[in-house]
Amino acid sequence: MYITVSVVILVAIAIGLVRAFRGPTLYDRVMAVNMIGTLTVLMVAVLGFMTGRPEFLDIALVYVLISFVSTIAVLRVVNTSNDTTEDSKQ
Amino acid sequence: MEHFIDIVLLGLLMITGFAIVRLRSLLAVTMLTSIYSLLSAALFVVLDAVDVALTEAAIGAGISTILMLATIAQTTDREKVPRHTPLLPLIVVITTGAALIYGTLDMPHYGDPDAPVHRHMAAAYLHDTPLEIGVPNVVTSVLASYRGYDTLGEVTVIFTAGIGVLVLLGYHTRRQNIQPPGIKKIVVLRVIAKLFLPLILLFALYILLHGDYGPGGGFQAGVIFATGFVLYALAFGLGNAQRLIPQRLLHSLAAAGVLIYAAVGIEVMLLGGKFLEYRVLADDPVTGQHLGIMLIELGVGITVAAVMLIIYFGFVSRQSSGDS
Numbered sequence: 544m545y546i547t548v549s550v551v552i553l554v555a556i557a558i559g560l561v562r563a564f565r566g567p568t569l570y571d572r573v574m575a576v577n578m579i580g581t582l583t584v585l586m587v588a589v590l591g592f593m594t595g596r597p598e599f600l601d602i603a604l605v606y607v608l609i610s611f612v613s614t615i616a617v618l619r620v621v622n623t624s625n626d627t628t629e630d631s632k633q
Numbered sequence: 634m635e636h637f638i639d640i641v642l643l644g645l646l647m648i649t650g651f652a653i654v655r656l657r658s659l660l661a662v663t664m665l666t667s668i669y670s671l672l673s674a675a676l677f678v679v680l681d682a683v684d685v686a687l688t689e690a691a692i693g694a695g696i697s698t699i700l701m702l703a704t705i706a707q708t709t710d711r712e713k714v715p716r717h718t719p720l721l722p723l724i725v726v727i728t729t730g731a732a733l734i735y736g737t738l739d740m741p742h743y744g745d746p747d748a749p750v751h752r753h754m755a756a757a758y759l760h761d762t763p764l765e766i767g768v769p770n771v772v773t774s775v776l777a778s779y780r781g782y783d784t785l786g787e788v789t790v791i792f793t794a795g796i797g798v799l800v801l802l803g804y805h806t807r808r809q810n811i812q813p814p815g816i817k818k819i820v821v822l823r824v825i826a827k828l829f830l831p832l833i834l835l836f837a838l839y840i841l842l843h844g845d846y847g848p849g850g851g852f853q854a855g856v857i858f859a860t861g862f863v864l865y866a867l868a869f870g871l872g873n874a875q876r877l878i879p880q881r882l883l884h885s886l887a888a889a890g891v892l893i894y895a896a897v898g899i900e901v902m903l904l905g906g907k908f909l910e911y912r913v914l915a916d917d918p919v920t921g922q923h924l925g926i927m928l929i930e931l932g933v934g935i936t937v938a939a940v941m942l943i944i945y946f947g948f949v950s951r952q953s954s955g956d957s
Contacts, residue, residue, distance in 0.1 A: 546634050553641050556672070560645060563668055564652045572664040580694070583671040587686075590638075590678050598847050599678055601840070605690040605853075606671075608833050609860045613667060613698035615822065615867050617660070620702045 545593040552586045573617055580610045635679055642676045659710045660702075667698045683848040684772045687840070691853040695860035696941055703948035765912075767919040768845035768926065776850065777926040781909040784929070785894055788936050792891050795940035799884075802947040826868035833861035841934050845923065851930035855937025863945055871949055883939050883946075890936025897928045 556579055563575035584603045591599030649669045656662050670693025677686035741748035758775050766774040776784050841854035866874035898909040905913055911925025912918035 549634075549638060553638070553645075557645065560648065560668065563665060564648075566661065569658075569660055569664075572661055576664050576667055579668050579671055583675050586675050587678050590675070594635075594681070596681075596683075599683060599686075601848055602674065602678060602683070602686050602690050604836060605687060605840075605857065606674075606694050608829065608836055609691070609857060609864075610671075610694040611825075612695045612860055612864045612867065613702075615864070616699045616702050617664070619867060620660070620706050 545589055549589050552582050556582050577614055638679050642672055646672050657712045659705050659712055663701045687848040687853050691856040696856055699863055766922040773844050773850055777929055788891055788894055788933050791940050792936055795887050795943045798944045798947050802951055823868050826864050830861055844930055851933030852937050855934040858938040859941035883943050886935050887939035890932040893932035894929045
């Protein structure tokens, strides 16, 4: 069961990566980072139980507690620089 | 199964790396770097390197992205298109890469029990840790006790880095609390920050004090602590955060951490041991080791937290004092 779950999570991470690469706006990328962050928390938890070492949950907890701080920082930089959607024109 | 996960994660890491090279918008690159960090933390978990994974989580999830953003806010978020052709650098990189791959051919296979790394000191550490130090986490016993000199050196490096940033950027205290107009109205952010801040600080203390038993230690705890205060600064404004933790306090704390570490070493010498030989700290050698490790982890945590905040305030206070 853990194997199926981890495969599904990996597929979901890959889909999130596609959105992060393609953009086109910064907000798409912020969403993608947030989503991959949540998926990584799940992935770490599943791996902990799969290998029989649930103390790995400490790592998942760190992500849950502090990964949103960087998202807030991104939005704040965008907010102050007024450079809202012009992101990827390469 | 773990091999399959390894390969998929490494593949995703590689794709992310290429995408980072290709993109020209530095904000997007910052986003992708934080994805890279998330993926590598997952990879470290698969490889059973829990302490490394926790460090990656503590730094990659918060403070590194925040510092990169602070740099972008001061400079520009567009990368210049290089004028020269990428041919020569490409040749250099490919040659170096090929030489490195050629070098790995002679290395023992992954997980080989006869590899030098498993035969040299690691066996001794694994065997002696339960007898001499008595902490379940061997990583902590190696870092804090067997190789305490190295860790003292690392803390000094972090302290020096903090001084370097202070000298280069200076320190600007904000008297009035100026915030970007949008943030002021966001009640959700403030409520969440108020709810989460105690939890983050509590968890940092847990990581600090539980480092002997589970993953963690002073370094990770210090970074998490600093991230908590960065959250406060983001939600309630830089001026309030600087009033909460004044400049002088940060400077003294950064020095105090290194001082605690070195003082433990000297205290041990006064008690008749060698430098950083904690077992003379208490009557029972194992208790002495526990006490010594706890004290130096505390010193590491204090220095790391203070230096991270010095760097953050150094970057951010400079940028807002320019436009007001």
